[in-house]
Structure formats: C-alpha cells, structure tokens
C-alpha cells in the first residue's frame with residue numbers, strides 16, 4: 100500500500116521539553132500542509148524525539164529504529180520510501196552513528212533550524228526532484244535564537260508548555276544533560292511574553308514554563324522571579340488561570356521566587372523541587388551544591404509562605420559509594436519533607452558523565468532493595484496526603500477521559516493531585532469544583548459540584 104505523501108508520525112520520549120519541541124515541529128509540519136498519520140506504518144516521515152537520560156530510554160529508541168529499518172526494506176527504497184528523522188538528546192550523543200541503525204536524518208536539539216530545509220528536500224523529491232540527502236548544517240546561520248520556536252502549542256490543546264530556557268550549566272555528576280543539550284541559553288523576555296499572550300489568545304487555560312533549571316533564568320537583566328511577575332501581568336484577565344514551572348534546582352530557588360508565587364495566585368500551589376538524595380556526603384559527590392539542611396530550610400520557607408502547597412521531587416538511589424547510613428538519610432529526609440509524589444530511580448552509569456569512572460558501585464541487588472524501600476515509603480506518604488483531602492471541595496482542570504472507564508473524567512488540582520469523577524465530556528478543558536470523596540490506590544475519586 101502506498102502511503103499518503105507528506106504524512107508524518109511522531110514518537111516522543113523523555114521530558115516535557117521534548118514534548119514541547121515536538122509540538123513546535125508539528126506546527127511547522129501542519130503549516131506546510133503535512134498530515135499526521137495514525138502510525139508509523141502509514142507515514143512517509145517518522146520523527147523520533149529521543150531521550151538519553153537513561154540507558155533504557157536509548158535502548159527503546161534503538162528497538163524502534165530496528166522496527167522502522169525493517170519496514171523500509173519492505174516498502175522499497177525508491178517507490179514508497181520511509182524517511183526516519185532522529186532528534187533530541189540521542190541525536191546529540193550518538194550523532195551520525197544513528198544512520199547505521201536506520202536513521203536517515205539527524206537533528207540535534209540545537210539544530211531545529213535545519214527542519215524546514217529537510218522538509219523542503221522531501222517535498223522537492225515528491226515533485227520529481229533528487230532523492231533527499233542529509234541536510235548540511237549552515238553554521239553561519241546558527242544563532243541561539245533558533246533554539247526556540249515561536250510557538251509550542253498543539254492545535255486545540257487547553258494546556259501548553261512554554262520553554263523559557265534550554266541546556267544546563269550544573270554538571271551533576273550522574274547527568275548527561277549538559278553534554279547533550281549544551282549550556283544554558285535563556286529565551287528573551289519579549290519572546291516569552293509573545294508566546295504567553297498568543298497561548299492566552301488561543302484560549303489556553305494552563306501554561307507550564309519549562310527549562311532544565313528554570314530558577315537560573317536570566318536575560319536582559321530579568322531574573323526568574325521578575326520574569327514570573329511579568330508573566331503574571333501578561334495573563335491577567337485572559338483565559339489562562341494557572342501557570343506552573345519546572346524543574347527547580349534547590350540551590351537556585353530564591354526567597355524572591357517564593358514571594359512572587361505567594362503574591363500571585365496564578366502560580367499553582369505545587370513545586371517540583373529535585374532533591375536527589377538526603378546525605379550531604381552523597382549530595383556533594385553528586386555535585387548538587389546544596390546540603391540536606393539547606394533543602395529542608397527551603398521546604399520550611401516554602402510551606403510558611405504557602406501552607407497549602409504540595410511538593411514533588413526526584414530521588415536517585417545507589418549512587419557510587421552510597422552506604423547504608425547515607426541511604427537511611429534519604430528516608431529521614433522524605434519523612435521530613437513529605438512529598439506528594441516522587442520520581443524514583445536507581446543509579447545507572449552514563450558514559451561521558453563524571454560519575455561514570457567512580458569506584459565503589461553499589462551492587463545491583465542492593466540498589467533494587469533500597470529503591471523498593473524508597474518507593475514503599477513514598478506510596479505511604481502519597482496515600483496519607485491524599486487521604487487527608489477527603490471531604491474537601493477543590494477546583495480542578497478537567498483533562499480528559501479516564502483510560503479505565505469511558506464514563507469517568509480525569510482532572511488535576513492546582514496542587515497536582517489527580518482526581519477522577521463521573522461526568523460529561525463537555526467538561527473537558529474547563530475548570531470545575533469537585534468534592535473529594537474517597538481514595539482508590541493513589542487516585543482521589545470525587546463528584547462534580549459545579550462548572551466554573
């Protein structure tokens with residue numbers, strides 16, 4: 100079967116930044132008349148936006164490339180070819196090596212400016228031109244401004260991401276991000292405001308500002324809290340009711356940012372504050388540049404300013420040299436910080452990072468057992484926090500239909516709690532008051548009281 104010309108299919112892996120960048124590329128495709136296919140089998144161009152943070156994520160993408168390489172062979176090269184573009188962090192880490200795995204085009208995170216040229220080549224080939232070859236980078240035209248597309252909004256979506264910066268300068272010992280995403284580049288306040296106003300004009304209800312470390316934003320003399328103040332003014336009187344931001348680094352989250360959040364209710368009462376570990380010895384070896392005491396003082400300051408706020412975090416277990424005593428300090432920190440949820444991992448070495456060469460690796464069975472203890476504790480905290488909410492009436496954004504039951508809708512409170520409630524699909528995309536009635540697993544259940 101011949102595929103529809105100029106049809107594309109996206110596979111996006113990894114963080115929200117990748118999803119935002121995929122949305123921007125989709126916008127370019129749709130502006131040029133390309134249609135989204137239901138699956139890769141029916142597409143002419145498959146775009147895989149990749150993540151290098153963990154080896155498992157890379158292995159998954161290599162498996163997908165093998166799948167598409169086999170599909171290409173079945174289709175035939177000249178008659179009905181399939182083109183595969185790999186972008187994101189794997190494109191940066193492995194580069195042209197990915198062509199051996201079946202990629203036709205490679206586009207690193209800082210090279211999105213080649214995308215239009217690449218589409219032109221495929222379009223020209225359809226009109227009888229030459230078979231598309233990899234696009235050569237025009238380094239002359241490479242300017243940081245090209246790192247950010249003007250819009251990251253998917254048509255019809257009522258929630259949107261808005262990247263404010265990309266890259267990272269922190270070089271945490273276990274992390275590949277600074278090597279694959281490069282150093283921090285901050286988008287100009289003017290561009291950010293333009294995107295925010297555009298999202299508001301399209302009726303978007305919730306915006307999430309994105310960056311590897313949003314708290315270190317600085318551009319044109321404007322730091323992160325001042326940017327937040329500007330954004331609060333930009334969305335005043337518009338459909339945008341909630342603004343979130345992530346990720347926050349504990350060493351950079353300032354008292355001024357806490358004050359701006361407190362003073363502006365548009366900023367949701369939830370913060371994702373990555374702690375990673377509870378032992379000062381391990382935090383130092385990780386190059387996190389804060390102590391356990393600093394983190395807990397920060398948590399206390401945030402809770403004093405906004406008692407209703409919830410916190411979530413990332414926790415990394417089994418870093419090289421982690422002793423049982425170090426590990427216990429994660430558990431005691433969790434007891435004190437009381438996170439609503441956490442992304443919990445055990446350490447896996449990533450070649451090219453500072454920790455890769457470190458001795459005293461923790462044995463795999465020890466890492467697994469420690470991770471299980473962290474997960475069990477977090478599940479207990481999540482259940483306790485959610486159970487304490489039963490009986491309250493809470494505003495939530497109705498996000499979609501539950502995967503488990505077509506009759507139920509999935510909603511999210513500003514504190515980032517998931518709630519399911521029976522309701523009509525016409526509520527999707529609007530805010531509603533929900534009475535929280537019970538807890539099933541770690542999901543709140545409730546019923547709609549009123550549409551807002």
Ligand code: SF4
Nearest residue numbers: 267269270271274276
């Ligand atoms: S702050 Fe650390 S963990 Fe986060 S992206 Fe930068 S280097 Fe990686």
